[in-house]
Structure formats: C-alpha cells, structure tokens
Amino acid sequence: MGDLKYRRILLKLSGEALRGDMGFGFAEDVVKRIAGQIAETHRLGVEIAVVVGGGNIFRGELGKRWGMDKAAADYVGMLATIMNGLIVQEFLTNEFGVETRVQTAIAMPAVAEPFIRLKAIRHLAKGRVVIFGGGTGNPHVTTDTAAALRAAEIKADAVLMAKNKVDGIYEADPKTNPDAKKIQSITFDDMLRRGLKVMDPAAVSLCQQNSIPIIVFDFEKDGSIRKIVSGDDTVGTLVHK
Numbered sequence: 001m002g003d004l005k006y007r008r009i010l011l012k013l014s015g016e017a018l019r020g021d022m023g024f025g026f027a028e029d030v031v032k033r034i035a036g037q038i039a040e041t042h043r044l045g046v047e048i049a050v051v052v053g054g055g056n057i058f059r060g061e062l063g064k065r066w067g068m069d070k071a072a073a074d075y076v077g078m079l080a081t082i083m084n085g086l087i088v089q090e091f092l093t094n095e096f097g098v099e100t101r102v103q104t105a106i107a108m109p110a111v112a113e114p115f116i117r118l119k120a121i122r123h124l125a126k127g128r129v130v131i132f133g134g135g136t137g138n139p140h141v142t143t144d145t146a147a148a149l150r151a152a153e154i155k156a157d158a159v160l161m162a163k164n165k166v167d168g169i170y171e172a173d174p175k176t177n178p179d180a181k182k183i184q185s186i187t188f189d190d191m192l193r194r195g196l197k198v199m200d201p202a203a204v205s206l207c208q209q210n211s212i213p214i215i216v217f218d219f220e221k222d223g224s225i226r227k228i229v230s231g232d233d234t235v236g237t238l239v240h241k
Contacts, residue, residue: 003231009225039096049154085133086133101128105138160215
C-alpha cells in the first residue's frame with residue numbers, strides 16, 4: 001500500500017458501458033472485464049466504492065418520449081441502477097472472489113442493505129467493495145451527482161469516471177472531431193467555465209467543494225484503474241483544484 005496514490009476511490013460506471021456493443025442490457029464479457037479491473041485494484045489493498053448508472057436498461061429520454069412524469073421516469077432509472085449493482089456484485093463475488101456489499105438509497109431489504117454512511121465506511125475498512133445503488137434516492141438528480149455525494153460521504157481520495165472508448169477529456173468530441181486534443185490536466189473552474197460535458201456540473205461542483213479530484217479514463221484499456229491508483233499520471237485526465 002505504500003506506493004499507492006489513492007487508497008480509497010469511488011468508481012463511477014455508466015450503465016451504457018455494461019451493454020458493450022449491444023443496444024440494451026448486459027454484455028457478459030464487458031461486465032466481466034470491468035469486474036476484473038476492480039478485483040485487480042482491490043488486491044492492491046485499495047478501498048473501492050462503485051456507483052453504476054442505469055442507461056443500459058432505462059434512460060430518461062425514453063420516459064420523456066413516452067410522456068412519463070420526470071420524477072416517475074427517474075425512479076425507474078434508480079431501480080435500473082440497483083439491478084446493475086447486483087449484476088456487478090455477482091461477477092465480483094463469483095468470478096473473482098471479492099467480498100461485496102450493495103447499499104441502496106431506496107429501501108430494498110430483500111436484496112440489499114440500506115445506505116448507511118458509517119456502515120459503508122466500515123465495509124470498506126474490512127476490505128469489501130461497496131456498490132451504491134438507487135442514486136441519491138431523489139428524482140431530478142443524476143448518478144454523477146450521486147457518485148460525487150457518496151465520494152464526499154465516505155471521504156474518498158478520488159472519483160474515477162470510467163468512459164467507454166474515450167481516454168480522458170478533450171477540447172472537442174473526439175468521436176466527431178479526430179483532431180481534437182486531449183487535455184491531460186484541468187482545474188475544476190476551467191472545466192466548468194469551458195462547459196466541457198464530461199460530468200454533470202453539479203457533480204463537478206460537489207467534488208470541487210470537497211477537494212476530491214476526478215480522473216476521467218477509458219475503462220476498456222486493461223489495467224487503467226490499477227495504474228491510476230498507483231500514480232500513473234499518463235492515464236486519463238485529472239480534474240483538480
């Protein structure tokens with residue numbers, strides 16, 4: 001543990017990441033690869049909490065098209081994040097032998113613990129990976145903001161934002177502009193001022209207020225999480241004070 005830069009992290013995964021090239025649901029190989037990266041980092045002695053989005057199951061845009069009430073659509077999305085958390089838990093436990101707990105902001109005692117801050121911190125200290133599901137439990141709040149809030153509550157050293165096939169923050173969208181330049185390091189103020197749409201601005205502000213750095217990286221590159229916690233500054237983009 002002596003060489004680690006970050007000893008307690010909050011890993012934010014998008015739900016879309018879990019579906020791979022599929023239009024909906026889960027890609028087994030992708031979920032297994034993500035769980036493998038978490039397990040690899042966990043073996044270093046890093047305390048890991050995870051927040052997973054729900055976009056592979058339900059997105060707010062779909063609810064809007066259907067004419068759903070925004071709050072109702074958000075609650076469906078929250079339930080989707082819990083389903084994703086349980087899937088990731090099973091892969092971590094069954095494939096890699098990592099002891100894991102799922103805590104939810106919406107009470108669901110038959111399948112997971114309720115979110116209790118001190119209990120989550122205790123799980124981390126005992127070497128368990130903790131997966132937070134159900135967002136904050138409130139509509140109109142993104143899972144990005146839930147990740148920033150949970151990171152502050154557990155006093156995480158960093159938030160790792162896992163992206164799909166994008167290895168950091170760019171001056172423009174690299175998927176549409178191949179000449180876009182990657183930003184290696186940027187301050188919170190600069191990121192917000194330039195309107196770089198990598199993370200919900202409310203989440204960025206929460207991390208800024210609590211002095212929690214954000215590292216945006218491509219989870220598809222093997223060993224990325226391990227390299228980040230070990231202090232490899234070439235991986236991803238660092239957002240800092």
